[in-house]
Amino acid sequence: MNINSRIPFFPVLVGLGLVLLIAGWQLMIQPDPIPLSALGPPPIPADNSQSVDENGFPLLDDPKVQLGKYLFYDNRLSGDASISCADCHSDNFGWTDGADLCRGYAGTSHWRNCQTIINSAYFSKFFWDGSSKSLETQAISAASGAVAGNGERDMMEERLRQIPFYVEFFDQVFGTSWPHQEDAWRAIAAFERALIQPVTPFDRFMKGDVLALSSDQKAGLALFTGKAGCISCHGGPLLTDEKFYNIGVPENPAFTDDALRQITFRYEQYAKGVPEEIYRKVKTDLGLYYVSKRMEDMGKFRTPMLRYLAYTAPYMHNGAFYTLEEVVDFYNEGGGPDPIKAGFDFGTKSERIQPLGLTQTERRQLVAFLESTTGDEIKSERPVLPQYGAAIPISEGQR
Amino acid sequence: MKRNALIVLLPVLLFVLNGFSEPIPIARSGPQELSPLEDLGRYLFFDPRLSGDGSLSCASCHNPEYGWTDGQQLSRAYPGSDGFRNTKSTLNISDTKHLYWDGRLPGSDLETQVRDAITETHFMNLDGRLMQERLKQVPEYIQMFEIALSSEPSFGGTLKAIAAFEKTLRTGPSPYDTDNLSDAAKRGQLIFEGKGACSSCHSGATFTDHAPHRTGVPENPSILGMPLRHATYRSFIKAMGVPGYMQAKTDVGYFTVTKSSKDLGAFITPVLKQVADTGPYMHNGMFSTLEEVVSFYDKRGDGLALTEVEKADLVTFLESLSGPLPEVEVPQLPAYQLINNWNEARN
Numbered sequence: 001m002n003i004n005s006r007i008p009f010f011p012v013l014v015g016l017g018l019v020l021l022i023a024g025w026q027l028m029i030q031p032d033p034i035p036l037s038a039l040g041p042p043p044i045p046a047d048n049s050q051s052v053d054e055n056g057f058p059l060l061d062d063p064k065v066q067l068g069k070y071l072f073y074d075n076r077l078s079g080d081a082s083i084s085c086a087d088c089h090s091d092n093f094g095w096t097d098g099a100d101l102c103r104g105y106a107g108t109s110h111w112r113n114c115q116t117i118i119n120s121a122y123f124s125k126f127f128w129d130g131s132s133k134s135l136e137t138q139a140i141s142a143a144s145g146a147v148a149g150n151g152e153r154d155m156m157e158e159r160l161r162q163i164p165f166y167v168e169f170f171d172q173v174f175g176t177s178w179p180h181q182e183d184a185w186r187a188i189a190a191f192e193r194a195l196i197q198p199v200t201p202f203d204r205f206m207k208g209d210v211l212a213l214s215s216d217q218k219a220g221l222a223l224f225t226g227k228a229g230c231i232s233c234h235g236g237p238l239l240t241d242e243k244f245y246n247i248g249v250p251e252n253p254a255f256t257d258d259a260l261r262q263i264t265f266r267y268e269q270y271a272k273g274v275p276e277e278i279y280r281k282v283k284t285d286l287g288l289y290y291v292s293k294r295m296e297d298m299g300k301f302r303t304p305m306l307r308y309l310a311y312t313a314p315y316m317h318n319g320a321f322y323t324l325e326e327v328v329d330f331y332n333e334g335g336g337p338d339p340i341k342a343g344f345d346f347g348t349k350s351e352r353i354q355p356l357g358l359t360q361t362e363r364r365q366l367v368a369f370l371e372s373t374t375g376d377e378i379k380s381e382r383p384v385l386p387q388y389g390a391a392i393p394i395s396e397g398q399r
Numbered sequence: 400m401k402r403n404a405l406i407v408l409l410p411v412l413l414f415v416l417n418g419f420s421e422p423i424p425i426a427r428s429g430p431q432e433l434s435p436l437e438d439l440g441r442y443l444f445f446d447p448r449l450s451g452d453g454s455l456s457c458a459s460c461h462n463p464e465y466g467w468t469d470g471q472q473l474s475r476a477y478p479g480s481d482g483f484r485n486t487k488s489t490l491n492i493s494d495t496k497h498l499y500w501d502g503r504l505p506g507s508d509l510e511t512q513v514r515d516a517i518t519e520t521h522f523m524n525l526d527g528r529l530m531q532e533r534l535k536q537v538p539e540y541i542q543m544f545e546i547a548l549s550s551e552p553s554f555g556g557t558l559k560a561i562a563a564f565e566k567t568l569r570t571g572p573s574p575y576d577t578d579n580l581s582d583a584a585k586r587g588q589l590i591f592e593g594k595g596a597c598s599s600c601h602s603g604a605t606f607t608d609h610a611p612h613r614t615g616v617p618e619n620p621s622i623l624g625m626p627l628r629h630a631t632y633r634s635f636i637k638a639m640g641v642p643g644y645m646q647a648k649t650d651v652g653y654f655t656v657t658k659s660s661k662d663l664g665a666f667i668t669p670v671l672k673q674v675a676d677t678g679p680y681m682h683n684g685m686f687s688t689l690e691e692v693v694s695f696y697d698k699r700g701d702g703l704a705l706t707e708v709e710k711a712d713l714v715t716f717l718e719s720l721s722g723p724l725p726e727v728e729v730p731q732l733p734a735y736q737l738i739n740n741w742n743e744a745r746n
Contacts, residue, residue: 079524080452081479107453108529146526150451154634155480155520161633162626178645256742259536259735266746267532280745342742388626 034235036225038206039198039307042121048136050190058121058194064173068191070166070383071184076159077143079150082106085142085188089117091380094311095195100319101254101261108147109260111268111285113319118308118378121193122238128301128317129287130244135189136182146271147264157181165386197308200375213372219362220369228331228356228366230306239306239373244288245350246299248336251284252318284339285318299340299348310374324367332356332363431725433567435547440564442543442730443557448533450523454478457516457523457561461489463727466676467568472684473619476631480521483622483632483650485684487669488677489565490724494670496609500682501652502667503639506609509562517557521631527554539733570673571723580719587716590709595696597713606671606720611653613665615699618649619683650683675718689714 041056051062058065071077075084083105088097095117097103104110112128126132132141143149143156160166160179170179173187204212205221213221224230233241254261269279272290288297301317315321321330330336334355338347358366433441443449447456455477460469467489469475474482484500498504498512516522517530534540534552544552547560574580580588591597602608622628636644639655653662666682680686686695693713697705705713738744 076479079479079520080454080477082452105452107448107451146451146529150524150526152520152524152634154637155630158630158634158637159479159627162630257737259737262738262741263529263532263536263735266535267526267529269746270528270532271526282746283742 033225033231033233034241036206036221036231036235036239037237038203039119039122039196039237041198042193042196044193045134045136048186048189050193057196057198058190060194062190062194063169064187064190065194066191067166067169067173068187068189069380070169070385071188072191073382074385076163077149077151077156077184078105079152080106081159083149085139086382088114088142088148091378094118094308094313095378096312098313100252100314100322102148104147104264105145105150108150109254109258109264110147111255111261111264112317113314115304116308116312117192117195118312119196119238119305121196123242123305125242125302129289129291130242130302131291135192136185139185139188147267153181157184159388160184162388163386164389195378195380197375197378200307201372202369203375205372214368216365216368217372218369220365220367220372223358223362223366224369227362228358229352230331230366232352233303234306240303242302244297244300244302245352246287246301246338246340246348247331247353248338248349249301249316249318249320249330250336251339252320255283281343283343286340287317295344295346296348298344299338306370307373308375308378309370311377324370325363328358328363328366328370332358431567431727434563435543436560437563437567439540439543439547440560440562441727442540442732443561444564445730446732449517449525449530449557450477451525451529452478455523457489457513458729460486463724463729466490466673466678466724468677470678472679472687473621473628476521477524479627480631480634481625481627482521483619483628483635484682485679488673490568490570490673490677491605491670492565492568494605494672495607495667497667500666500669501655502611503656509565510558513558513561513565514554521635530554530557533735536735536738537733538736568725568727570721570725573672573722574719575716576722581715583712583715584719585716586709587712587714587719590705590713591716594709595703595705595713597696600668601671607668609667611662611665611667613652613663614696615664616666616681616683616695617685619685622650622683623648652682671717671720673721673724675721676724689717693717 041052042058044050044052044058050064051059053059060066072085075081075087077084088102089095090097092098096114100113102110102112102114115128120126120135124133126135126138127141132138141148143151144153157179160170160181166179170176170183174180174183176183201212201217224234233243233245235241255265266279268290269282274282274286274290278286284299286298288300288302289295291297304315309315309324313322313324315324315327321327331353332355335349335353338349340349341347444457444461447453447459449456460474461467462469464470468486471482472485474484474486476482487500492509493506496506498506498509504512504515514527517525518527531552531554534544534557537552540552544550544556548556550556574584591601598606600608600610600612622632632650633644633647636647636651636655640658641647641651641655642658649664651663653665653667654660656662674680675689678687678689680689680692686692690710693705693710697703697710
């Protein structure tokens with residue numbers, strides 16, 4: 001008797017279907033991680049071209065990049081001409097401001113951690129909640145937000161038009177008789193696209209130089225892609241999937257300790273247009289929710305890139321951790337409690353964040369690997385800013 | 400750890416105790432009794448937290464020391480910009496049917512003028528939403544708004560309160576009002592109404608026809624000559640929708656309202672009550688004294704052929720349009736307070 005004939009056909013089919021369903025669902029929530037790789041040349045948008053070398057990497061001596069550098073350092077691209085891009089993205093602090101929460105505009109405090117400019121060329125989303133989709137539009141938001149630059153477009157543009165050096169430089173780069181503010185953002189974005197770091201021990205290793213990583217770093221890499229599961233979100237050449245997760249980062253105590261931060265916290269709820277009931281009760285940064293207005297996105301933040309980390313502490317959207325050791329310990333414990341649950345009757349914390357059971361040695365190795373994605377410190381010389389000059393002789397103005 | 404707990408608990412304890420203490424006393428202004436709304440407006444008028452970077456209050460340009468102007472030819476403006484018109488006084492503001500030199504707002508809409516002043520980039524450059532949240536961080540303001548408007552601090556409520564306060568800034572009776580003119584002033588009045596023809600525009604009880612006129616006041620060269628003023632002026636006329644704003648070589652004035660070329664360089668006739676206290680004069684502050692203003696009109700066009708004595712009499716008349724200034728106590732501003740029970744408090 002054939003034993004196979006004794007197995008009932010229907011339950012097998014149901015069982016098989018169930019297995020496939022579960023597997024498929026698992027695949028859906030846990031897609032294959034993007035494999036790690038070395039950093040190639042950054043994408044250059046078609047509407048903001050710039051010169052690149054034979055390998056596609058932006059050249060620093062492109063006039064557009066040089067103009068962008070002046071503008072990046074120019075405090076006149078803010079409301080009261082007191083603050084430039086470089087004040088919160090300073091090369092002294094890894095192109096951040098080195099604080100847990102960004103300093104913000106005069107008379108205000110910002111509420112999130114400044115992110116580095118280095119390698120921002122590769123991102124498809126900007127800000128911790130992904131609210132900008134290009135470097136060009138990121139610059140607009142940063143220069144005009146009330147707790148960031150507080151600048152008004154036309155006023156900033158008119159200031160540029162009163163600076164003969166810029167009038168000439170914009171004409172050379174963009175072929176316009178007067179500087180246009182949109183071109184200022186383009187130039188700044190072009191400068192930022194040149195601030196990349198494709199050469200690190202990690203990149204050399206990925207290109208086949210087996211000696212580029214120490215044995216600890218190699219062990220850390222194995223943990224990163226294996227036991228620690230970091231790669232499930234931190235994959236690809238940037239070590240980020242650019243998706244959004246709630247991992248239970250603890251609150252920054254500044255919001256309970258500092259009146260200015262409390263003002264900004266409420267202002268952000270108001271300005272981002274949350275419903276009144278949420279404005280009244282929320283005490284945690286809702287992240288992606290502000291952009292999507294979907295409850296399931298509350299408390300989710302864009303996976304950060306894991307490059308240039310040696311210079312860009314503190315870490316996380318609110319600067320909660322000052323060292324990579326703290327970050328690794330945090331993940332090892334399975335993250336923190338879901339901050340959304342504190343204010344709402346549901347949670348959004350990612351299922352991916354689970355206790356890892358890493359030994360002390362493994363945690364050290366993981367940190368060692370994270371240090372391998374940083375190359376030399378990228379420094380920049382602050383340019384001498386051009387002065388205002390009367391564009392129209394005084395005599396012409398008189399009747 | 401224990402010390403940390405104490406540091407956390409101490410403010411909470413203080414807050415709780417404070418909750419049972421007397422309500423925070425609110426200082427009253429000087430001789431004039433203000434309503435709760437007007438008094439709230441007085442605090443807000445002097446509060447620099449109503450500007451983007453906390454550097455300017457309404458009173459920075461409407462300073463009681465300078466007849467509620469800033470005493471400058473052209474008004475100071477928000478840092479990083481520079482004014483291109485003379486600051487108008489907030490005294491007797493209800494007398495005017497048009498706000499601003501170019502009359503772009505009706506006099507009845509003082510609240511919109513306050514909104515402009517707080518939010519425009521070259522005035523105080525503050526996001527109104529941030530303003531609301533700043534005021535909500537000051538317990539005294541929460542209390543004052545509750546009393547005055549039965550609401551929490553809000554942008555709209557702020558506009559109402561400041562406008563209400565400004566309407567209280569009335570000057571007392573002048574020698575002209577009380578029929579107490581000196582002989583020279585009486586002679587000046589005759590010239591004002593006769594040979595000088597001043598009253599053809601400066602007519603009626605408030606000495607204005609509330610209409611735009613081109614009087615040919617010389618351009619202030621610093622508006623085009625000083626880059627930051629020029630930048631500010633151009634961004635303003637661009638916002639006003641002035642065509643060809645990059646080519647403007649003069650102040651377009653009332654043209655911003657009508658876009659009609661006959662109004663290029665026209666400005667609304669100013670109220671003359673209290674004029675002696677509000678120099679420099681004209682939309683661009685080109686004249687420092689009333690003597691200069693009178694000389695300008697004397698020489699203008701075919702000329703008025705006023706004698707030196709007549710000119711002096713005219714000035715004397717203008718000076719007798721001033722009455723006692725309102726006495727306003729500059730408030731002691733309440734500070735931001737930490738919300739100690741942050742996690743429990745409703746925003």
